[in-house]
Amino acid sequence: MSRLQGPNSLKRKRPGSTSDSLTEHERTVHDVIQGKQDMGISQRDMKREINLPDNLVTKCLKSLLAKNLIKEVKNIQSRGRKHFISVEFEPSNEITGGAWYVEGSLDTEYINVLKEQCWRKIYGLKVATLEGVTDAIKRSNVSQIELSKQQVEEIVKALVLDNEVMEVKSSGTGEFASIPVGKVCYKCIGKRGYGGEPKFGAMASIPCGVCPQISHCTPDGIISPKTCVYYKKWLDF
Amino acid sequence: MVTQYGIKYAVNLITTHFGDLVAKVCECLLRKGPLNLQAIVRFTELTSSQVKNSLLVLIQHNCVQAFVLEQPGDHGDGAKLNTQYITLFNNIIHRWRFPKFLTIVSQKLDKQCVELLEALLLHGRLTLKQMSDRAKSGQNEGDDAILDAVREAFIKLRNAHFIERCPASEPVLTKPTEEEASARKRGPKSAKILEEKETLEQRVLEAAAPPEALRFLIVTQTECAADGGKDESNSSGMAPGEKRKRDALESETECGTTDDQVVLWRANFEEFIRRLRHKACIENVRAHLDDGAIIVLGAMLEATRGAEKKVKTENSVPLSLNSIYEEVIKSEEGRNITFDRVRASLVQLSCPPFVKAVNESYSIDFKKIIELAQNEEVESIVLKRYGRDAYRMFRLLLNSGRLLETDKIADTTFVEKKDTPKILYKLWKDDYLHMEYQLVMNFGIVLVIQEKGGKKAVYYKLQLTGVRQSQFLLWKVNKNTLQEHVLDEMFHAALNLSLRVAHELEQEKELLNIPQDKRVNRLRKVRLLLESSHMKLDDAIMLFHDF
Structure with a gap:
């Protein structure tokens, strides 16, 4: 349920949980991130959840990063976006992609x-x-x-x-x-070694079988077996 | 399953073999379903005699079957009879396979048999008398020797069930069942119509087929010769089938007795397709297992072939280990196989289950073998057209047979999460996948206490509780629609191959500036490639359409 908390519950202050040196805005931002536990939150979603000007949110995030209270992680779903998580959590598999992912890439x-x-x-x-x-x-x-x-x-x-x-x-x-x-x-599998191509079927062995334009091809149309460029290449003896 | 490109492919073949007029009639019947003569004349805008002659050609070559539909009279004045014509799509497509049929006979029987079958394929239907006459005209040997040779070849072909008696010219069909009648009312675009046509086609074929006891029965030679002579004197060069059908069309009374006595024979397509199906099974299993297993499978096919009632048999009749061994040692390559080796091969064959074993008896699982071959054909199209990631995804969905979510697919196939939807979308766009969209909202159960007119009501209500919604895309392979789609693409590709051959031949005449030997050489290579690809593609078409 932690991922689905409404904005009201997130605005509650948690006394003693964060450093006293935080400003009110920083604390709000930190609480939101902490509330998301191991899922963290992207900068864009945060701007949507907190009613603060964009530049202020960015400033708070910078300061929280500098104070080592939050960390930036790569989210495999949207690698371009900045994603933050509270330092006490390890990002969940949904964020990292699991064991097969490194730095957000497979x-x-x-x-x-x-x-x-x-x-x-x-x-x-x-x-x-x-x-x-x-x-x-x-x-x-x-x-x-x-x-x-x-x-x-x-x-x-x-x-x-x-x-x-x-x-x-x-x-x-x-x-x-x-x-x-x-x-x-x-x-x-039987007779071929590792990495060998499976035997191509009859359809896959002719141009029409792999033609990206087959649905536009008609006997007398602009794309037709008479004018086909793939055929021309195939039958170039 | 007759798809749009299936019809175009069939019409192209009829045009090449019998010209535009016959093709027009054939296309009309393929598109509109069974029709009577007047309706065909109306739809094709040809003259009545043009349509009649085209129908005669199509009937002679087993591409159309006439039947009489018995309909109850409007005012209780007894049943009205109405002759209708239905195209036999499969028989049209089989015309591409004549070289394959001839190869089968050349492998099993002698040259005489091949020649006789060739004549039957060329003429569609022949009496024994005509087969003999045809042979006599082309040879200088003594008449008796030729007659004996033809008769011998004829009997060999008959014994192997490669030829059969022609079906009845106009079987009478009682009025359609209620189910069919209701399907007809639903309009031409309804998918039910297709099913109805199939059932009607099956009913017509069943009604026309000679009884099993008569199907391969040979009448005495004297009877045949006498009737053949009579026919010849009347027909003045017209093929007997045409003559017979023409008579049947024009007058029902004139030569009723001739109809009974002249026995027409034709190639038994069903037997050829069965043999090709068995061959395809062997080839497919060969890709997975060793020669020993193939010999055992071949022996099992040989031993159970006679018991097959229809082409699309799912399982062969069960055989005991002893009877399998008995069949194995009949062949030359099987003679050095020991009993234990047969047993070991059967274990091999049962994993994946090409052969099912129940209580020490073994039966070939045709359905599984064919299904595997079909899957391999489609998978290889996906691999070549969309790449290895798509291939893995497609195989996952094909084997799971249920809806799977995008992320689950990405995880299982080891494909980047951001690339997965793109690949799946491509497959979906080209009709290889089915997609469903799912919206998940957060609902909660809320306790509601209401007071109305002093009465309290307490109940629970389902209510949207959160603002977040999740969207999921789910994917699956719908085997039936996929098969139809792939088959249509195959018919399309086959049509293209045949059109390209025609185009190359036409172009060859125009390219006079290139030296002749160079031209001929190129054309030879081009035709070889196109035609051999066409025959291989036809094997794949059979896999989806006939097997």
């Missing part, structure tokens, strides 16, 4: 390294349970930070979406002999 490089490592572990194990992959990753020290089972699961699920790995249920026989029946496990 850490794609790190994610890609982990993806490939997880794929290699699954490939090595032939059929792997989530616990199996987590253990293998832990043992190999590929990540400096220890990854939780949930984080490994997120990575493996992304591999499933990439069509690099498939999710199957153990049948308890053959290659699943060591895994209890019905347990979800992961296998690498």
Whole structure:
């Protein structure tokens, strides 16, 4: 509920909670930020919530930052805007984006390294349970930070979406002999290596299949198979 | 599922094969649904004889089926009979597949059979007599040898169910059911109309189809020859089907006896499509599993094919491990496979479940195999058209089958939160996704105490309590609309390929300033690429339309 408090409740002073050296306006601004707890508030939203002139709010924020009572954080939702949070809180995952974000940006490089490592572990194990992959990753020290089972699961699920790995249920026989029946496990997709493109279908292999103008193309229109530039390029022998 | 571009594609084919006049009649029927002769004349503004002749061509080539709709008389004066014509969209599209049908026969049977089937595909419908006459005119050998060869090929084709007797020329259909009648009242734009047409098409086909016992039955040669002769003397060079239909159109009494006795044969498209479906299943599974599993799957298909009643069968009849093995060792490549290896291959095949195992008996899950192949086809379009992030998002939504919120999609697919809506929007704009908008307001339950006329009333009321509202965008893949959309795009692409071939051929005549050998060489390459792409695309069309 802390995110949804109305302006009236926020204007209440909290005796002893802030330094006495704060001006009345600074205290108001600080209370608003503190009231938002780990969610913090953007400068724009604050101007909307507090009935103070813009330049005054900016001045108060500067002074609070200098006094080390608030800190500026990156909000992944709107990276351009200034977002403030009281010093006693750590920004929530909604603000930082969670473990996969660094400075408000998705850490794609790190994610890609982990993806490939997880794929290699699954490939090595032939059929792997989530616990199996987590253990293998832990043992190999590929990540400096220890990854939780949930984080490994997120990575493996992304591999499933990439069509690099498939999710199957153990049948308890053959290659699943060591895994209890019905347990979800992961296998690498058949015949191609990591990062290989899946086989393109018939439609995706011709210009019309990937044409951004297909909805404007008609047999006798301005865009037509007779005048098509993509066809011209395709059939340039 | 006949989409807008499906119709254009079919009309283009009919134009190429039979010219503008026939195509006009065909398009009229495709767009307006079943019509009688007068209505076609009115809509196409052609003369009655032009329409009649066009219909005869279409019937001869199995693209149109005539039927009689029995309607109750207006004043209780008995039923009125009204001959109507319905296009068989699938049969029109099958015309692109004739080379594939011929390849199947060339792989299974001998050259004679291929030639005979080629003749049947070329002429649409033929009697055995005509098949023999046709063979005789092209060869110098003795008559008896040719007749024997034709008859042998004919029997081989018949035994493999590659040919069948033609359906009844004008089956009588009783009046439509109440449900259909009400669907018709809802106006031409209603989606129900499409369903109604389908059911009507199915009813017509069912009524026209020869009984299963007769479908592949061969009449005695003497009967056939006698009837064939009679037909020939009357028709003066006209194809027998045309003759028969013309007679049927013009006079119902004149040659009723001929109708009974002349047996016309045609290619059995259903069997060919079934074989192509099985082939597609094998090819799709091959991408996932090893050769052993493919041999086992092939053997299972071979053993259960005869039991399939329709093309779109969901599961094959169950087979025991022993009967699968028995079938496996029939083939050359299966002979070195051990019993245990078959068992291991079946385990492989059941994950992902291409084959379902229940109580030691195994059945092929056609539905799953086809669905997987369809998904792969669409996913690869998404990958190539919108990139890898979109591919991941699309696969997430396709597999989850429910509405998911933008942020949830971003988190699961590891895509930047600010980029996610843009990608999803693109997919939505091109009809690959369905979107819903959700507004969440803060409501609370408030206790209200009211006093009216000395009476107190206490109740709870739902009331807007906060000023904040949250907006969410939810996304999902709607499989039915997606399939229809993709199929329409495929028909569009196929039409484009065929139009481009025509354009290239036309242009070739005009480019006289380029040296001839260079021109010919280029045209050869262009045609090869366009036509082979067209055939592959047709495989994908079958995946969505016929399988």
